Amino acid sequence: MLHRALLLLFCFGSVLQAAVPVLADEPVRIVTPVRPPYVVDTGNGTADGPAVRLVQRLALEAGIDPAVSIVPFERALLTLDRGNTLYPALLRTADREARFQWIGEVFADDAVLFTRNGTMPAGNLADAGRFRSITVMRGSELVTVLRTAGLANFRTADSEIDNARMLAAGRVDAWFATAAVGRATWDGLGLDKKLLVVSAPVEPLSFWVAVSRNVPPAVVDRLGKAFAALRASGEYDRIIAPLRATKQPSEF
Numbered sequence: 001m002l003h004r005a006l007l008l009l010f011c012f013g014s015v016l017q018a019a020v021p022v023l024a025d026e027p028v029r030i031v032t033p034v035r036p037p038y039v040v041d042t043g044n045g046t047a048d049g050p051a052v053r054l055v056q057r058l059a060l061e062a063g064i065d066p067a068v069s070i071v072p073f074e075r076a077l078l079t080l081d082r083g084n085t086l087y088p089a090l091l092r093t094a095d096r097e098a099r100f101q102w103i104g105e106v107f108a109d110d111a112v113l114f115t116r117n118g119t120m121p122a123g124n125l126a127d128a129g130r131f132r133s134i135t136v137m138r139g140s141e142l143v144t145v146l147r148t149a150g151l152a153n154f155r156t157a158d159s160e161i162d163n164a165r166m167l168a169a170g171r172v173d174a175w176f177a178t179a180a181v182g183r184a185t186w187d188g189l190g191l192d193k194k195l196l197v198v199s200a201p202v203e204p205l206s207f208w209v210a211v212s213r214n215v216p217p218a219v220v221d222r223l224g225k226a227f228a229a230l231r232a233s234g235e236y237d238r239i240i241a242p243l244r245a246t247k248q249p250s251e252f
Contacts, residue, residue, distance in 0.1 A: 028064045028215055030055060030086045033073040035160065036184035037242060038089040038106065038207060041070060050240045051089035051106050055209055057235070058103065059086065061226035062219055072158060074139040083214040086223075089207040091141045091178075096210075101220055103209040104227035107243045109178040110201035111142055114167060114186075122174055122199045125149040131173035135163045142176050145203055160185045168195065178205055180246040 034041045038051035047068040056066040064086060071079065079085050080100060089106045090096070113122040113134070122128050125146070131153055136142050138156035146154050157163050160177055164185045167175040175182065179198065186196050209227065211220060230236040 026084045028059075028084050028086055028211070028219060030059060030064070030066065030068045030088065031071055031076050031079045032068060032088045033076050033159075034070055035073075035089065035181055036188050037180055037246060039070075040188070045070070050243050051207070051209075054106060054230070054236065054239045055086060055088040057230060057239070058209065058223050058226045061229070062222035064219070064223075073137060077139060080210065080212055083212045085212045086215075087210045090210040092206050092208040092210070093141045093144075095141070095144065099213070100210040101213060101215060103211060103220070103223045104231075106207045106209060107180070107240055108204065108206045109180050111145060111176065111203040111205055112179045112182065112201060113199040114175040114177065114182050115173065115197045115199070116167060116170065117195050117197050119173065119197075121197055124200065125151065125202055127199075128174060128176075129153065133172045134174045134176055135166050135172045136176040137163060141205075142178075146176060161189065164189055164191065168192075176202075180243060183246055 032039050032047060032052070034047070036049065038049055039047050040049040042048050047070050052068055056068070059066040068088075076087065080087050080090075090100070092102055113125075113128055115121055120130065122131070128134055128151060134146065134151070134154040135157055136146060136154055137160055138158055143154075143156065154176070155172070157166065160181055163175045163177065164182070166172045168191050177185075179201070182198070187193065209223070211223065227236075230239070
């Protein structure tokens, strides 16, 4: 009987230990999903891209390990919620405002609808109601945009790569994503640029460097000052130049 009671106490203690949040004095780590053109996978388990280069510069100035861990999008958000995490480029929205701390804007983009050439185009979200199916990345704030517009004809996928492939194969009628992300993903997969049709901007969005709520004010202050210094020196502009290029006229 005593043995059983001790076993139950041990199991209960283990559950409590697993539920304990990350301690504030644990090191801050950088976590991100792959999201071209902001974050790209170099193929050897490391990340690159303008958002990665920017956040690594900030990390070095703030005394944070600049190593970047690539994880799926929903896991990255969970890690950011859990604590002690620096995220290179997250959409800043009203729903997320109090959930995280915000260091500085990486890039302003637009949500758009991608369709295939030769099929029904979309001028706005009202047109999207005619589609058989729309795909959007699971966990993305763009899901909220579709729901707020009263649309229910959408499905979710784990990555923008999956979404691009489904659109290219004709398995969905439209793909809802930010303009830069969609174009970069399509191009990275080597898909025919002439096949992709981009709608007018549906909604303006903004990607920001974000940190967990529990990151100490002193660390947040160092990150903020480092961001301001990069803006003042012009280094910020040089780092994000490839993102600005996505808004220039192109084959898309």
